[in-house]
Every structure is written in C-alpha cells, then in structure tokens.
Amino acid sequence: MRFYASWYPGDPFYPLYDHDCHVLISPTSVSGTWTLREFPRLPQSVMVDSGGYRYMSTRHQMPTTRDTFERQLGLLDGADVPATLCALDFPMAESGLSANERDRRLTLSLAYAYDLRTLVERHGLAGQIEFMLIVQGHDVATLTHCAREFKSLGFTSFGIGSLAGLQHYDETLARVQAVVSVVGPGVHVFGLSSVRTIRALARIGVASVDSSRPAKSAAYNEVLYSHPFRRYGILDDDGKPTGIIPKRRCLKEPLPCDCPVCREDPWAILRIGKRQHIVNRALHNYFHLKRAIQSDTNE
Numbered sequence: 001m002r003f004y005a006s007w008y009p010g011d012p013f014y015p016l017y018d019h020d021c022h023v024l025i026s027p028t029s030v031s032g033t034w035t036l037r038e039f040p041r042l043p044q045s046v047m048v049d050s051g052g053y054r055y056m057s058t059r060h061q062m063p064t065t066r067d068t069f070e071r072q073l074g075l076l077d078g079a080d081v082p083a084t085l086c087a088l089d090f091p092m093a094e095s096g097l098s099a100n101e102r103d104r105r106l107t108l109s110l111a112y113a114y115d116l117r118t119l120v121e122r123h124g125l126a127g128q129i130e131f132m133l134i135v136q137g138h139d140v141a142t143l144t145h146c147a148r149e150f151k152s153l154g155f156t157s158f159g160i161g162s163l164a165g166l167q168h169y170d171e172t173l174a175r176v177q178a179v180v181s182v183v184g185p186g187v188h189v190f191g192l193s194s195v196r197t198i199r200a201l202a203r204i205g206v207a208s209v210d211s212s213r214p215a216k217s218a219a220y221n222e223v224l225y226s227h228p229f230r231r232y233g234i235l236d237d238d239g240k241p242t243g244i245i246p247k248r249r250c251l252k253e254p255l256p257c258d259c260p261v262c263r264e265d266p267w268a269i270l271r272i273g274k275r276q277h278i279v280n281r282a283l284h285n286y287f288h289l290k291r292a293i294q295s296d297t298n299e
Contacts, residue, residue, distance in 0.1 A: 001202045003290045004047050006212035012283040015043040017260045024210040027071045028054040035077035045082040047210065048072045052089045065115035084157065088112040089134040092162040102138050109136045110149050117153050132157040132188065140178045147182035158183045164191030172197055173204065180205045195229045195292045214289055218281035223269055225255055229292035234270050242272055259287040
C-alpha cells in the first residue's frame, strides 16, 4: 500500500530523507504562489487535493471548479513528477447534517466532477496527469450511488472521503467495500491514521492512504514506533507528562531506532520547547507510521 504524507509548511521535507516518499499537498495549506519547485527534492509522486475539507470546516465559500483546477496546475508548475489532482468535492464529515444538506452536498460533488471532465478535455490533459474523483456519502447507499455516477463519467481514479471522523471499524470497511464493488480495486482513502483499519483496507483493494499523523502526533509530544506499532508520551524535566498520554506510557529514554533522526541523536525526539524538536519528532514518526502501514505482519 502506498502512503502519502500530508505535508504542510514547517513540516520536515520528507523526500530529503526518504527517496520513496509520496506527498499530499492541499492548495489551502500553502501560499497562493507556492509551487512544488520550492521543495529541495521532489517526491516520488504527489497528490494535490482540492482543499474542499478546509473550505467546509472553516465555512469559507467554495471556489469554482475552474479556480481549483488552475491553482492545482499552478502548484505543480510543470515539475517532472507523477501527479494526481483531486476533483473539488463537498465533504460530509460533519455530524448532524440534515437530509436536505446531505443531498445538496452530494449533488454539488457530482456537479464538480462533470465540470472537471470538461476542463480536462478542454486543456487536453487526459493521460498526462491523473485526475481523481472523490466519492462522497454518509452511508453505504449514498456512497454506492455516488460511485456509480462517477464511474459513468469515464474517470479511472477514485478516492473516498468523509471517513476520517468515523470511529466504527466495521462501518468504515463496509463503506469502502461498497465503493470498491462499484469502481474496482485501487482506490485511495483520505485522512485515516488507524494502522489496524488501514491494513484491513489493503486487503479489500485500497491502494493508498494519506495521513498527517506524523506531524500532528509530534506537535502533541507523542512518539510513534513500529514492529509492533505503538504510541508513547514524553515527560518534562519534573517527570510529568507533556501531553494527554498517561505517565505509565511515557518514555524515560528513547527506544532503539534506525530513523535518520535517531541515528544522529536518539534523544532528539524526546526534547520539547522548540519548533525543531517537533520537526525531529515528526520525521521519526513518519518513518514508523509508514513502516507500520506497509508491514505485512499482523501486529
């Protein structure tokens, strides 16, 4: 399974340390003039989402499909790297949405997909860049309906959204399986970080996932390890936890690790108080989450 690291300015430049690195970037996370050429080293591939989730969560007005499309192309800036551009979509991750609002969002996502097809044909980009439609829905039935509509448009790349906040393991698998049964294997699932869930999804045909967990865990003073996958907290100078993880699960010293950070200074991941300490921890966490996701074991 391919792992895309969600990247934000201030995060480590993961491709500098991992030559098989794949990165997801959102236009809403970088400046309007930022392009891939600002990376000191390009990743193996890049996925550019539409920013739809950010617009929805901040209640900003959605851009047009054309504006999103042009910004995504501008972000690539002709960089020689395999790229996937995601269609503008309207997520359904919020709880308590009315039936009318759910129908409205699904209708908009379908309309955005039709608009994207027109833009791709107009620019003659078919076959040069991969374009991904994001299947949306709030249950198996609506996801199945959306997947069928999308498949009829002639696209071959599909992602599944609005699963990040879903806490039920069986329901997550059921929703993904419903989409796979329509569009076939090889789908991408957005925003998941549960290793158990991701491994199960790999077995039913999911080809890739993305996550911002390495950096977010680092910011909350959490340290990840793989084989088996586990999560620890950090103690301050007074021996008190610095995050939400209880003291019994906080590290007093680093564990053996061969990541680039720990090879140079094993204690670097346990320091707090400076931005560089978070960056060090994020890079360490990236290697362990990726290793856990791509492991063939049943830890």
